[in-house]
Amino acid sequence: MTFDCNCSCTSLFGIRINEEYNAGKEQEMAINKDLIKESIRNIIIALGDDPNREGVKDTPDRVARMYEEVFEGMNYTNEEIAEMFNKTFDEDYYDANNQDLVYVKDIEVFSYCEHHLALMYDMKVSVAYIPNQKVIGLSKIARIADMAAKRLQLQERIGNDIAEIIERVTGSQDVAVFIEASHSCMTARGIKNASAKTYTQTLRGRFRTEPDLLARLK
Structure with a gap:
Protein backbone atom coordinates (compact mmCIF):
# COMPACT_ATOMS: atom_id res chain seq x y z
CA MET A 1 0.00 0.00 0.00
CA THR A 2 1.36 3.43 -0.93
CA PHE A 3 0.08 6.66 0.58
CA ASP A 4 0.74 9.47 -1.88
CA CYS A 5 -0.20 12.84 -0.40
CA ASN A 6 -0.45 15.95 -2.53
CA CYS A 7 -3.26 17.61 -0.60
CA SER A 8 -3.69 21.00 1.06
CA CYS A 9 -3.33 19.65 4.59
CA THR A 10 0.40 20.41 4.53
CA SER A 11 -0.18 24.12 3.98
CA LEU A 12 -3.56 24.73 5.60
CA PHE A 13 -2.07 26.48 8.60
CA GLY A 14 1.09 27.68 6.84
CA ILE A 15 4.62 26.44 7.39
CA ARG A 16 5.59 28.25 10.57
CA ILE A 17 8.04 27.46 13.30
CA ASN A 18 6.71 26.39 16.69
CA GLU A 19 6.51 29.68 18.57
CA GLU A 20 7.07 28.17 22.01
CA TYR A 21 10.21 26.40 20.81
CA ASN A 22 11.39 29.57 19.10
CA ALA A 23 10.92 31.60 22.29
CA GLY A 24 13.18 29.20 24.16
CA LYS A 25 15.90 29.67 21.53
CA GLU A 26 15.69 33.45 21.40
CA GLN A 27 18.97 34.05 23.22
CA GLU A 28 20.83 31.49 21.08
CA GLU A 69 13.25 34.95 7.62
CA VAL A 70 14.80 33.11 4.67
CA PHE A 71 17.75 31.73 6.68
CA GLU A 72 15.67 30.74 9.71
CA GLY A 73 16.93 27.16 9.56
CA MET A 74 20.48 28.28 10.36
CA ASN A 75 19.38 28.83 13.95
CA TYR A 76 18.80 25.11 14.47
CA THR A 77 20.67 21.84 14.17
CA ASN A 78 19.06 18.85 12.49
CA GLU A 79 18.54 17.35 15.93
CA GLU A 80 16.71 20.48 17.09
CA ILE A 81 14.50 20.52 13.99
CA ALA A 82 13.63 16.87 14.64
CA GLU A 83 12.67 17.78 18.21
CA MET A 84 10.64 20.76 17.00
CA PHE A 85 8.51 18.70 14.60
CA ASN A 86 8.46 15.41 16.48
CA LYS A 87 4.76 14.62 16.11
CA THR A 88 4.19 10.94 15.42
CA PHE A 89 1.38 8.43 15.82
CA ASP A 90 1.89 4.84 16.95
CA GLU A 91 0.67 2.30 14.41
CA ASP A 92 1.14 -1.36 15.37
CA TYR A 93 0.15 -2.32 11.82
CA TYR A 94 3.58 -1.24 10.59
CA ASP A 95 6.65 -3.31 11.43
CA ALA A 96 10.24 -3.45 10.22
CA ASN A 97 9.38 -5.92 7.43
CA ASN A 98 6.38 -4.18 5.91
CA GLN A 99 6.34 -2.99 2.30
CA ASP A 100 4.01 0.00 2.78
CA LEU A 101 5.20 3.48 1.89
CA VAL A 102 4.34 7.01 2.89
CA TYR A 103 5.18 9.34 0.01
CA VAL A 104 4.66 13.12 0.05
CA LYS A 105 5.36 14.70 -3.34
CA ASP A 106 6.12 18.16 -4.70
CA ILE A 107 6.72 20.12 -1.49
CA GLU A 108 7.62 23.61 -2.71
CA VAL A 109 10.57 25.23 -0.93
CA PHE A 110 13.44 27.56 -1.81
CA SER A 111 17.02 27.89 -0.67
CA TYR A 112 20.23 29.82 -1.28
CA CYS A 113 23.41 28.37 -2.75
CA GLU A 114 26.30 28.78 -0.32
CA HIS A 115 28.78 29.41 -3.15
CA HIS A 116 27.20 32.59 -4.59
CA LEU A 117 24.34 33.33 -2.14
CA ALA A 118 22.19 32.73 -5.23
CA LEU A 119 18.57 31.66 -5.08
CA MET A 120 17.63 28.03 -5.72
CA TYR A 121 14.07 28.31 -7.00
CA ASP A 122 11.25 26.24 -8.52
CA MET A 123 12.41 23.69 -5.97
CA LYS A 124 10.22 20.66 -5.31
CA VAL A 125 10.98 18.10 -2.62
CA SER A 126 9.45 14.63 -2.46
CA VAL A 127 9.92 12.47 0.63
CA ALA A 128 9.19 8.76 1.08
CA TYR A 129 9.73 6.50 4.07
CA ILE A 130 8.72 3.04 5.26
CA PRO A 131 7.02 3.35 8.66
CA ASN A 132 8.38 1.34 11.56
CA GLN A 133 5.52 1.16 14.09
CA LYS A 134 4.84 4.90 13.91
CA VAL A 135 4.04 7.57 11.33
CA ILE A 136 4.81 11.28 11.29
CA GLY A 137 2.10 13.89 10.74
CA LEU A 138 2.10 14.74 7.03
CA SER A 139 2.38 18.49 7.52
CA LYS A 140 5.53 17.92 9.59
CA ILE A 141 7.26 16.45 6.54
CA ALA A 142 6.65 19.71 4.67
CA ARG A 143 7.78 21.75 7.67
CA ILE A 144 11.00 19.74 7.95
CA ALA A 145 11.75 20.24 4.24
CA ASP A 146 11.09 23.96 4.54
CA MET A 147 13.31 24.43 7.58
CA ALA A 148 16.18 22.34 6.18
CA ALA A 149 16.15 24.46 3.01
CA LYS A 150 16.26 27.79 4.89
CA ARG A 151 20.03 27.73 5.22
CA LEU A 152 23.07 28.46 3.11
CA GLN A 153 22.90 25.15 1.32
CA LEU A 154 23.83 22.74 -1.41
CA GLN A 155 20.97 20.87 -3.03
CA GLU A 156 22.71 17.59 -2.23
CA ARG A 157 22.97 18.53 1.45
CA ILE A 158 19.32 19.53 1.69
CA GLY A 159 18.36 15.97 0.76
CA ASN A 160 20.71 14.53 3.35
CA ASP A 161 19.48 16.93 6.05
CA ILE A 162 15.84 16.06 5.37
CA ALA A 163 16.59 12.33 5.38
CA GLU A 164 18.47 12.59 8.68
CA ILE A 165 15.65 14.53 10.35
CA ILE A 166 12.97 12.13 9.07
CA GLU A 167 15.04 9.21 10.41
CA ARG A 168 15.32 10.85 13.82
CA VAL A 169 11.59 11.55 14.06
CA THR A 170 10.18 8.31 12.65
CA GLY A 171 12.81 5.82 13.77
CA SER A 172 12.81 4.45 10.21
CA GLN A 173 16.11 3.89 8.43
CA ASP A 174 14.31 3.55 5.09
CA VAL A 175 14.04 7.08 3.71
CA ALA A 176 14.21 8.55 0.20
CA VAL A 177 14.35 12.24 -0.72
CA PHE A 178 14.08 13.57 -4.28
CA ILE A 179 14.73 17.22 -5.14
CA GLU A 180 14.52 19.18 -8.36
CA ALA A 181 15.43 22.86 -8.63
CA SER A 182 16.68 25.68 -10.80
CA HIS A 183 19.81 27.49 -9.61
CA SER A 184 20.14 31.18 -10.38
CA CYS A 185 23.93 30.83 -10.18
CA MET A 186 23.52 28.89 -13.46
CA THR A 187 20.45 30.55 -14.96
CA ALA A 188 21.20 34.25 -14.27
CA ARG A 189 25.00 34.38 -14.34
CA GLY A 190 27.97 32.44 -15.65
CA ILE A 191 26.74 30.06 -18.33
CA LYS A 192 23.23 31.65 -18.15
CA ASN A 193 21.40 28.48 -19.11
CA ALA A 194 17.84 29.36 -18.16
CA SER A 195 16.41 25.89 -18.81
CA ALA A 196 18.89 23.89 -16.70
CA LYS A 197 17.47 21.98 -13.74
CA THR A 198 19.27 19.91 -11.13
CA TYR A 199 17.89 16.61 -9.81
CA THR A 200 19.21 14.88 -6.70
CA GLN A 201 18.31 11.68 -4.86
CA THR A 202 19.12 10.74 -1.28
CA LEU A 203 18.49 7.05 -0.62
CA ARG A 204 18.82 5.30 2.71
CA GLY A 205 18.15 1.82 4.00
CA ARG A 206 16.05 -0.44 1.80
CA PHE A 207 15.62 2.24 -0.86
CA ARG A 208 19.32 1.73 -1.64
CA THR A 209 19.24 -2.06 -1.67
CA GLU A 210 15.78 -2.92 -3.07
CA PRO A 211 15.24 -1.51 -6.58
CA ASP A 212 11.58 -2.58 -6.56
CA LEU A 213 10.84 -0.16 -3.71
CA LEU A 214 12.46 2.69 -5.59
CA ALA A 215 10.56 1.81 -8.76
CA ARG A 216 7.25 2.23 -6.91
CA LEU A 217 7.99 5.92 -6.45
CA LYS A 218 8.08 6.70 -10.17
Missing part, protein backbone atom coordinates in the same frame (compact mmCIF):
# COMPACT_ATOMS: atom_id res chain seq x y z
CA MET A 29 19.90 32.71 17.59
CA ALA A 30 22.80 32.52 15.14
CA ILE A 31 21.65 35.38 12.92
CA ASN A 32 23.18 38.77 13.80
CA LYS A 33 20.89 41.39 12.24
CA ASP A 34 23.07 44.35 13.23
CA LEU A 35 26.11 42.85 11.54
CA ILE A 36 24.04 42.08 8.43
CA LYS A 37 22.83 45.69 8.25
CA GLU A 38 26.39 47.00 8.55
CA SER A 39 27.60 44.57 5.89
CA ILE A 40 24.83 45.43 3.41
CA ARG A 41 25.53 49.14 3.87
CA ASN A 42 29.19 48.47 3.06
CA ILE A 43 28.20 46.48 -0.04
CA ILE A 44 26.11 49.42 -1.26
CA ILE A 45 29.13 51.68 -0.80
CA ALA A 46 31.42 49.14 -2.51
CA LEU A 47 29.06 49.10 -5.49
CA GLY A 48 29.59 52.85 -5.84
CA ASP A 49 26.17 53.94 -4.60
CA ASP A 50 25.21 56.40 -1.89
CA PRO A 51 23.95 54.47 1.19
CA ASN A 52 21.96 57.55 2.25
CA ARG A 53 20.08 57.78 -1.06
CA GLU A 54 16.31 57.61 -0.64
CA GLY A 55 15.90 54.34 -2.52
CA VAL A 56 18.53 52.40 -0.56
CA LYS A 57 18.81 54.08 2.84
CA ASP A 58 16.50 51.50 4.42
CA THR A 59 17.81 48.58 2.35
CA PRO A 60 20.22 47.29 5.05
CA ASP A 61 17.37 46.94 7.53
CA ARG A 62 15.07 45.35 4.94
CA VAL A 63 17.73 42.83 3.92
CA ALA A 64 18.51 41.98 7.56
CA ARG A 65 14.85 41.26 8.24
CA MET A 66 14.58 39.24 5.03
CA TYR A 67 17.67 37.19 5.91
CA GLU A 68 16.26 36.49 9.36
Whole structure:
Protein backbone atom coordinates (compact mmCIF):
# COMPACT_ATOMS: atom_id res chain seq x y z
CA MET A 1 0.00 0.00 0.00
CA THR A 2 1.36 3.43 -0.93
CA PHE A 3 0.08 6.66 0.58
CA ASP A 4 0.74 9.47 -1.88
CA CYS A 5 -0.20 12.84 -0.40
CA ASN A 6 -0.45 15.95 -2.53
CA CYS A 7 -3.26 17.61 -0.60
CA SER A 8 -3.69 21.00 1.06
CA CYS A 9 -3.33 19.65 4.59
CA THR A 10 0.40 20.41 4.53
CA SER A 11 -0.18 24.12 3.98
CA LEU A 12 -3.56 24.73 5.60
CA PHE A 13 -2.07 26.48 8.60
CA GLY A 14 1.09 27.68 6.84
CA ILE A 15 4.62 26.44 7.39
CA ARG A 16 5.59 28.25 10.57
CA ILE A 17 8.04 27.46 13.30
CA ASN A 18 6.71 26.39 16.69
CA GLU A 19 6.51 29.68 18.57
CA GLU A 20 7.07 28.17 22.01
CA TYR A 21 10.21 26.40 20.81
CA ASN A 22 11.39 29.57 19.10
CA ALA A 23 10.92 31.60 22.29
CA GLY A 24 13.18 29.20 24.16
CA LYS A 25 15.90 29.67 21.53
CA GLU A 26 15.69 33.45 21.40
CA GLN A 27 18.97 34.05 23.22
CA GLU A 28 20.83 31.49 21.08
CA MET A 29 19.90 32.71 17.59
CA ALA A 30 22.80 32.52 15.14
CA ILE A 31 21.65 35.38 12.92
CA ASN A 32 23.18 38.77 13.80
CA LYS A 33 20.89 41.39 12.24
CA ASP A 34 23.07 44.35 13.23
CA LEU A 35 26.11 42.85 11.54
CA ILE A 36 24.04 42.08 8.43
CA LYS A 37 22.83 45.69 8.25
CA GLU A 38 26.39 47.00 8.55
CA SER A 39 27.60 44.57 5.89
CA ILE A 40 24.83 45.43 3.41
CA ARG A 41 25.53 49.14 3.87
CA ASN A 42 29.19 48.47 3.06
CA ILE A 43 28.20 46.48 -0.04
CA ILE A 44 26.11 49.42 -1.26
CA ILE A 45 29.13 51.68 -0.80
CA ALA A 46 31.42 49.14 -2.51
CA LEU A 47 29.06 49.10 -5.49
CA GLY A 48 29.59 52.85 -5.84
CA ASP A 49 26.17 53.94 -4.60
CA ASP A 50 25.21 56.40 -1.89
CA PRO A 51 23.95 54.47 1.19
CA ASN A 52 21.96 57.55 2.25
CA ARG A 53 20.08 57.78 -1.06
CA GLU A 54 16.31 57.61 -0.64
CA GLY A 55 15.90 54.34 -2.52
CA VAL A 56 18.53 52.40 -0.56
CA LYS A 57 18.81 54.08 2.84
CA ASP A 58 16.50 51.50 4.42
CA THR A 59 17.81 48.58 2.35
CA PRO A 60 20.22 47.29 5.05
CA ASP A 61 17.37 46.94 7.53
CA ARG A 62 15.07 45.35 4.94
CA VAL A 63 17.73 42.83 3.92
CA ALA A 64 18.51 41.98 7.56
CA ARG A 65 14.85 41.26 8.24
CA MET A 66 14.58 39.24 5.03
CA TYR A 67 17.67 37.19 5.91
CA GLU A 68 16.26 36.49 9.36
CA GLU A 69 13.25 34.95 7.62
CA VAL A 70 14.80 33.11 4.67
CA PHE A 71 17.75 31.73 6.68
CA GLU A 72 15.67 30.74 9.71
CA GLY A 73 16.93 27.16 9.56
CA MET A 74 20.48 28.28 10.36
CA ASN A 75 19.38 28.83 13.95
CA TYR A 76 18.80 25.11 14.47
CA THR A 77 20.67 21.84 14.17
CA ASN A 78 19.06 18.85 12.49
CA GLU A 79 18.54 17.35 15.93
CA GLU A 80 16.71 20.48 17.09
CA ILE A 81 14.50 20.52 13.99
CA ALA A 82 13.63 16.87 14.64
CA GLU A 83 12.67 17.78 18.21
CA MET A 84 10.64 20.76 17.00
CA PHE A 85 8.51 18.70 14.60
CA ASN A 86 8.46 15.41 16.48
CA LYS A 87 4.76 14.62 16.11
CA THR A 88 4.19 10.94 15.42
CA PHE A 89 1.38 8.43 15.82
CA ASP A 90 1.89 4.84 16.95
CA GLU A 91 0.67 2.30 14.41
CA ASP A 92 1.14 -1.36 15.37
CA TYR A 93 0.15 -2.32 11.82
CA TYR A 94 3.58 -1.24 10.59
CA ASP A 95 6.65 -3.31 11.43
CA ALA A 96 10.24 -3.45 10.22
CA ASN A 97 9.38 -5.92 7.43
CA ASN A 98 6.38 -4.18 5.91
CA GLN A 99 6.34 -2.99 2.30
CA ASP A 100 4.01 0.00 2.78
CA LEU A 101 5.20 3.48 1.89
CA VAL A 102 4.34 7.01 2.89
CA TYR A 103 5.18 9.34 0.01
CA VAL A 104 4.66 13.12 0.05
CA LYS A 105 5.36 14.70 -3.34
CA ASP A 106 6.12 18.16 -4.70
CA ILE A 107 6.72 20.12 -1.49
CA GLU A 108 7.62 23.61 -2.71
CA VAL A 109 10.57 25.23 -0.93
CA PHE A 110 13.44 27.56 -1.81
CA SER A 111 17.02 27.89 -0.67
CA TYR A 112 20.23 29.82 -1.28
CA CYS A 113 23.41 28.37 -2.75
CA GLU A 114 26.30 28.78 -0.32
CA HIS A 115 28.78 29.41 -3.15
CA HIS A 116 27.20 32.59 -4.59
CA LEU A 117 24.34 33.33 -2.14
CA ALA A 118 22.19 32.73 -5.23
CA LEU A 119 18.57 31.66 -5.08
CA MET A 120 17.63 28.03 -5.72
CA TYR A 121 14.07 28.31 -7.00
CA ASP A 122 11.25 26.24 -8.52
CA MET A 123 12.41 23.69 -5.97
CA LYS A 124 10.22 20.66 -5.31
CA VAL A 125 10.98 18.10 -2.62
CA SER A 126 9.45 14.63 -2.46
CA VAL A 127 9.92 12.47 0.63
CA ALA A 128 9.19 8.76 1.08
CA TYR A 129 9.73 6.50 4.07
CA ILE A 130 8.72 3.04 5.26
CA PRO A 131 7.02 3.35 8.66
CA ASN A 132 8.38 1.34 11.56
CA GLN A 133 5.52 1.16 14.09
CA LYS A 134 4.84 4.90 13.91
CA VAL A 135 4.04 7.57 11.33
CA ILE A 136 4.81 11.28 11.29
CA GLY A 137 2.10 13.89 10.74
CA LEU A 138 2.10 14.74 7.03
CA SER A 139 2.38 18.49 7.52
CA LYS A 140 5.53 17.92 9.59
CA ILE A 141 7.26 16.45 6.54
CA ALA A 142 6.65 19.71 4.67
CA ARG A 143 7.78 21.75 7.67
CA ILE A 144 11.00 19.74 7.95
CA ALA A 145 11.75 20.24 4.24
CA ASP A 146 11.09 23.96 4.54
CA MET A 147 13.31 24.43 7.58
CA ALA A 148 16.18 22.34 6.18
CA ALA A 149 16.15 24.46 3.01
CA LYS A 150 16.26 27.79 4.89
CA ARG A 151 20.03 27.73 5.22
CA LEU A 152 23.07 28.46 3.11
CA GLN A 153 22.90 25.15 1.32
CA LEU A 154 23.83 22.74 -1.41
CA GLN A 155 20.97 20.87 -3.03
CA GLU A 156 22.71 17.59 -2.23
CA ARG A 157 22.97 18.53 1.45
CA ILE A 158 19.32 19.53 1.69
CA GLY A 159 18.36 15.97 0.76
CA ASN A 160 20.71 14.53 3.35
CA ASP A 161 19.48 16.93 6.05
CA ILE A 162 15.84 16.06 5.37
CA ALA A 163 16.59 12.33 5.38
CA GLU A 164 18.47 12.59 8.68
CA ILE A 165 15.65 14.53 10.35
CA ILE A 166 12.97 12.13 9.07
CA GLU A 167 15.04 9.21 10.41
CA ARG A 168 15.32 10.85 13.82
CA VAL A 169 11.59 11.55 14.06
CA THR A 170 10.18 8.31 12.65
CA GLY A 171 12.81 5.82 13.77
CA SER A 172 12.81 4.45 10.21
CA GLN A 173 16.11 3.89 8.43
CA ASP A 174 14.31 3.55 5.09
CA VAL A 175 14.04 7.08 3.71
CA ALA A 176 14.21 8.55 0.20
CA VAL A 177 14.35 12.24 -0.72
CA PHE A 178 14.08 13.57 -4.28
CA ILE A 179 14.73 17.22 -5.14
CA GLU A 180 14.52 19.18 -8.36
CA ALA A 181 15.43 22.86 -8.63
CA SER A 182 16.68 25.68 -10.80
CA HIS A 183 19.81 27.49 -9.61
CA SER A 184 20.14 31.18 -10.38
CA CYS A 185 23.93 30.83 -10.18
CA MET A 186 23.52 28.89 -13.46
CA THR A 187 20.45 30.55 -14.96
CA ALA A 188 21.20 34.25 -14.27
CA ARG A 189 25.00 34.38 -14.34
CA GLY A 190 27.97 32.44 -15.65
CA ILE A 191 26.74 30.06 -18.33
CA LYS A 192 23.23 31.65 -18.15
CA ASN A 193 21.40 28.48 -19.11
CA ALA A 194 17.84 29.36 -18.16
CA SER A 195 16.41 25.89 -18.81
CA ALA A 196 18.89 23.89 -16.70
CA LYS A 197 17.47 21.98 -13.74
CA THR A 198 19.27 19.91 -11.13
CA TYR A 199 17.89 16.61 -9.81
CA THR A 200 19.21 14.88 -6.70
CA GLN A 201 18.31 11.68 -4.86
CA THR A 202 19.12 10.74 -1.28
CA LEU A 203 18.49 7.05 -0.62
CA ARG A 204 18.82 5.30 2.71
CA GLY A 205 18.15 1.82 4.00
CA ARG A 206 16.05 -0.44 1.80
CA PHE A 207 15.62 2.24 -0.86
CA ARG A 208 19.32 1.73 -1.64
CA THR A 209 19.24 -2.06 -1.67
CA GLU A 210 15.78 -2.92 -3.07
CA PRO A 211 15.24 -1.51 -6.58
CA ASP A 212 11.58 -2.58 -6.56
CA LEU A 213 10.84 -0.16 -3.71
CA LEU A 214 12.46 2.69 -5.59
CA ALA A 215 10.56 1.81 -8.76
CA ARG A 216 7.25 2.23 -6.91
CA LEU A 217 7.99 5.92 -6.45
CA LYS A 218 8.08 6.70 -10.17
